[in-house]
Amino acid sequence: MAEMITKNNLLQYKREDENFIYGVRGLLRLSFGKEILFNYMPMESLDFFVDATYNQAIDATLAVTDKRIMFISSKCISPNCSNLVYSFDIEEIGVRYRKVLGKREFVITSNGKELFEFTEPEIVFECYNKQRDKVEKIKLILSEYVFNN
16 A cells, blocks of 8 residues: 555645645546447357446545535656645535445545546545544545535
8 A cells, every 4th residue: 555645744735824734645547438348248149238337446535624625646757756646626626425335435526626637526535544533534524614414
């Protein structure tokens, strides 16, 4: 598992007008639409097409301040870059928390604005295990600052 994010690592992403920053490590799951797959069965009458969602998982940190939510990529694309940061103002998005089959997930939806140019309007962030305290802290913050949590 990737190295856990610390408060000191996150401070470099906090703006001066923001009061705090907290983060949790996990996988950012992006959906890039649907693919049509052909399922071939031995008997001709059972052949059919299947819609499958094309997903990409990125190791990242979900960071939350009182004004915005950020996704900080753990890996750089080119050797001379710093970590990629995608930032959204709290007014631009909606956030839900869900626990599915033992996984803790934050579901981020847009409020009329595209989150990413080529993805579906919903992003799922799956938290890594053994970070329950951090997840609970972020849930508390989001319940205060985001309306549809």
